Amino acid sequence: xxxxxxxxxxxxxxxxxxxxxxxxxxxxxxxxxxxxxxxxxxxxxxxxxxxxxxxxxxxxxxxxxxxxxxxxxxxxxxxxxxxxxxxxxxxxxxxxxxxxxxxxxxxxxxxxxxxxxxxxxxxxxxxxxxxxxxxxxxxxxxxxxxxxxxxxxxxxxxxxxxxxxxxxxxxxxxxxxxxxxxxxxxxxxxxxxxxxxxxxxxxxxxxxxxxxxxxxxxxxxxxxxxxxxxxxxxxxxxxxxxxxxxxxxxxxxxxxxxxxxxxxxxxxxxxxxxxxxxxxxxxxxxxxxxxxxxxxxxxxxxxxxxxxxxxxxxxxxxxxxxxxxxxxxxxxxxxxxxxxxxxxxxxxxxxxxxxxxxxxxxxxxxxxxxxxxxxxxxxxxxxxxxxxxxxxxxxxxxxxxxxxxxxxxxxxxxxxxxxxxxxxxxxxxxxxxxxxxxxxxxxxxxxxxxxxxxxxxxxxxxxxxxxxxxxxxxxxxxxxxxxxxxxxxxxxxxxxxxxxxxxxxxxxxxxxxxxxxxxxxxxxxxxxxxxxxxxxxxxxxxxxxxxxxxxxxxxxxxxxxxxxxxxxxxxxxxxxxxxxxxxxxxxxxxxxxxxxxxxxxxxxxxxxxxxxxxxxxxxxxxxxxxxxxxxxxxxxxxxxxxxxxxxxxxxxxxxxxxxxxxxxxxxxxxxxxxxxxxxxxxxxxxxxxxxxxxxxxxxxxxxxxxxxxxxxxxxxxxxxxxxxxxxxxxxxxxxxxxxxxxxxxxxxxxxxxxxxxxxxxxxxxxxxxxxxxxxxxxxxxxxxxxxxxxxxxxxxxxxxxxxxxxx
RNA sequence: GCCGCCAUGGUGGAAUGGCAGACACCGUGGACUUAAAAUCCACUGGGAGCGAUCCCGUGCCGGUUCAAGUCCGGCUGGCGGCACCA
Numbered sequence: 045x046x047x048x049x050x051x052x053x054x055x056x057x058x059x060x061x062x063x064x065x066x067x068x069x070x071x072x073x074x075x076x077x078x079x080x081x082x083x084x085x086x087x088x089x090x091x092x093x094x095x096x097x098x099x100x101x102x103x104x105x106x107x108x109x110x111x112x113x114x115x116x117x118x119x120x121x122x123x124x125x126x127x128x129x130x131x132x133x134x135x136x137x138x139x140x141x142x143x144x145x146x147x148x149x150x151x152x153x154x155x156x157x158x159x160x161x162x163x164x165x166x167x168x169x170x171x172x173x174x175x176x177x178x179x180x181x182x183x184x185x186x187x188x189x190x191x192x193x194x195x196x197x198x199x200x201x202x203x204x205x206x207x208x209x210x211x212x213x214x215x216x217x218x219x220x221x222x223x224x225x226x227x228x229x230x231x232x233x234x235x236x237x238x239x240x241x242x243x244x245x246x247x248x249x250x251x252x253x254x255x256x257x258x259x260x261x262x263x264x265x266x267x268x269x270x271x272x273x274x275x276x277x278x279x280x281x282x283x284x285x286x287x288x289x290x291x292x293x294x295x296x297x298x299x300x301x302x303x304x305x306x307x308x309x310x311x312x313x314x315x316x317x318x319x320x321x322x323x324x325x326x327x328x329x330x331x332x333x334x335x336x337x338x339x340x341x342x343x344x345x346x347x348x349x350x351x352x353x354x355x356x357x358x359x360x361x362x363x364x365x366x367x368x369x370x371x372x373x374x375x376x377x378x379x380x381x382x383x384x385x386x387x388x389x390x391x392x393x394x395x396x397x398x399x400x401x402x403x404x405x406x407x408x409x410x411x412x413x414x415x416x417x418x419x420x421x422x423x424x425x426x427x428x429x430x431x432x433x434x435x436x437x438x439x440x441x442x443x444x445x446x447x448x449x450x451x452x453x454x455x456x457x458x459x460x461x462x463x464x465x466x467x468x469x470x471x472x473x474x475x476x477x478x479x480x481x482x483x484x485x486x487x488x489x490x491x492x493x494x495x496x497x498x499x500x501x502x503x504x505x506x507x508x509x510x511x512x513x514x515x516x517x518x519x520x521x522x523x524x525x526x527x528x529x530x531x532x533x534x535x536x537x538x539x540x541x542x543x544x545x546x547x548x549x550x551x552x553x554x555x556x557x558x559x560x561x562x563x564x565x566x567x568x569x570x571x572x573x574x575x576x577x578x579x580x581x582x583x584x585x586x587x588x589x590x591x592x593x594x595x596x597x598x599x600x601x602x603x604x605x606x607x608x609x610x611x612x613x614x615x616x617x618x619x620x621x622x623x624x625x626x627x628x629x630x631x632x633x634x635x636x637x638x639x640x641x642x643x644x645x646x647x648x649x650x651x652x653x654x655x656x657x658x659x660x661x662x663x664x665x666x667x668x669x670x671x672x673x674x675x676x677x678x679x680x681x682x683x684x685x686x687x688x689x690x691x692x693x694x695x696x697x698x699x700x701x702x703x704x705x706x707x708x709x710x711x712x713x714x715x716x717x718x719x720x721x722x723x724x725x726x727x728x729x730x731x732x733x734x735x736x737x738x739x740x741x742x743x744x745x746x747x748x749x750x751x752x753x754x755x756x757x758x759x760x761x762x763x764x765x766x767x768x769x770x771x772x773x774x775x776x777x778x779x780x781x782x783x784x785x786x787x788x789x790x791x792x793x794x795x796x797x798x799x800x801x802x803x804x805x806x807x808x809x810x811x812x813x814x815x816x817x818x819x820x821x822x823x824x825x826x827x828x829x830x831x832x833x834x835x836x837x838x839x840x841x842x843x844x845x846x847x848x849x850x851x
Numbered sequence: 852g853c854c855g856c857c858a859u860g861g862u863g864g865a866a867u868g869g870c871a872g873a874c875a876c877c878g879u880g881g882a883c884u885u886a887a888a889a890u891c892c893a894c895u896g897g898g899a900g901c902g903a904u905c906c907c908g909u910g911c912c913g914g915u916u917c918a919a920g921u922c923c924g925g926c927u928g929g930c931g932g933c934a935c936c937a
Contacts, residue, residue, distance in 0.1 A: 085937050127936060210935040257855055264854050578931055654864055666876045719874035791870040796918045798870055836917050842869045846917055
């Protein structure tokens, strides 16, 4: 009989839909395992061939855990608010809610087509009011605990569309839609105080099992640095405070720089003699993004503030002040001390403006470039620090500054508070009203969810406000506190809001009294293993850790951290290694692969294709190899003997394969697990196999290709024999004693060059191996006229002879 | 620019510091077939040689080591992120 994957896959998917073998049971006495993948954004293009990579890998892990006796939760949902849907809706005049509903339907069908073991009864959709009720509830908790506050922040403003743009919509400084210039405009925004959690977000990484590069990226993003805030007296009578980690270079300061947004500039308007030039520079800088401003290789620009000087508190010298856009307002105080001798950006700036370059650490040539001094550099031209090493000088100057009252120690973080509002329609409404008398007032919890009104017009407004602001009957309301007239907040939450705690909602998705029951959270949390893209490391992953920690602090969730383990997958690229994109026309649709080869082949191939952590390019040709493998497995089902025992000739390889596959799945090395199974199948195909051999193979294959396995399992009578599906059987175990081979092939080298191999009994000693090695013709030839100086012998591995000519 | 990561045959990739190229794809030759597809068998890193065999080979330059794809230093190229894409 032919391997009719279409019929088989349909048959088993229909079966699973009814028998629900993937249902997770809260409170079950078996050990629990919570496997999580990042829930997809349901885009209009449907599932992309990149999606199945992480989904299949975690599916395999979860299926193996089930066979190992775990109560497994592997849930799925949709992160459905967001910009692309809204823009699609505007362009095609279809309401975003309708677009979302259709997209989710397509995604659901496609995911089911791939046979994933998701517990579909727990599916969540972030745009469902029953879901975002809890996002809003959490926002109210932030608000109550003074973790949310309003401030003005610059936003991208399209001068053509008259609306706020996302960074992604700004291409080379112009709007991607209309091509008009984009400028920075101040806008009032809700912020979340993630910075309050900066230290804990760093410290608590230590106890987590995240891959190292994720930890490093998060630590660097939070960017803790220990330094000093130094006060410089300004001739206007003000005090200018700068943060520096290099207090040791204070004697090398030859100028100061302010960020164009620094409030001092407006304050000093009357004292700055060249105000027009300064103001023009400031306006020019407002057009640029932080990213453009930060580029090191670009030419430094700036304007001197004529009439303004400051005094260096270390040596009393008077130094000039500039405004320049390489200083950002967002980090530190927006004021920077210029040390051109020892910082390349400062050196470039000083060189351009003809400022003195003072060498304070010996060892470089500051007339040619900045000398970035190391810890053991020796201080010069630095008063009391002369002769100290940099390492000694840093704390010495910190002490000196504190003693003399012009500085104090300070820990700074690069992490910034989180801008939590968007002037958009397709997001969760913020459950606050603004009352003239009472200010910002939360709506009562009993009124949650505050539903997003189903409006006709969700187009962007031309005043930069959210589309909701035009809905006056929705906006105008009464104050829950005083009953007076009030207006609703019309901005919405960013897409990130929905993804911060979705993994908690999965635990108890139909609960309308609580976010999730205590029982469910205590049973399931933390997530045992969360796999997702590296691109989410510093935003989603950090944001969600922050939300979860806050919920822990207010007693809502039971653990300090949401995810115990984090791994990351590489991208699937198009043929030729290019990113898959519509414009390149190289997007592979999983439906096509499934139609041509079946879901099992797609699952197998996407795992076989390469190292899970690395980017890999898709090849339509290569899929055939995976299909051929499944054809061979199918044929074994027809050809194996009726003997229910494991055949002695395959026993060693079977045990070796069980070990390899078991270990590789836990390390996400699915490609080598599959290669090992291919080797086993090749052996079975060439030598023949028993029904007993096949039984083990089917169990090993079950997590990878569940449909074909269940079909063969049933066909060969195992289903009847055991009364279970293969996926419900125990995971096969291997016997260490069966793995030990009685002989081993060892490499023989002369002076590190391979001369041949010898087969010797396992654990042979050096003399035995030496005796065998000297029988090799090539070894004998190499040794002619030579004597052995040294022998390197590693048991069961290698024998290396170091020779020299005989005298 | 800053932070992180990566680089191995024609291709995807494999290799606790110890026989580079497992397992596949492509290709070549053969079997089967009226023929093709499918399947099966053999070969398949580069170079020299009839051959035994020899030389070269893991992005580039240097180092450590008996031994380096693997460790260290310096480059080059590519990828991810840079806070309003998800």
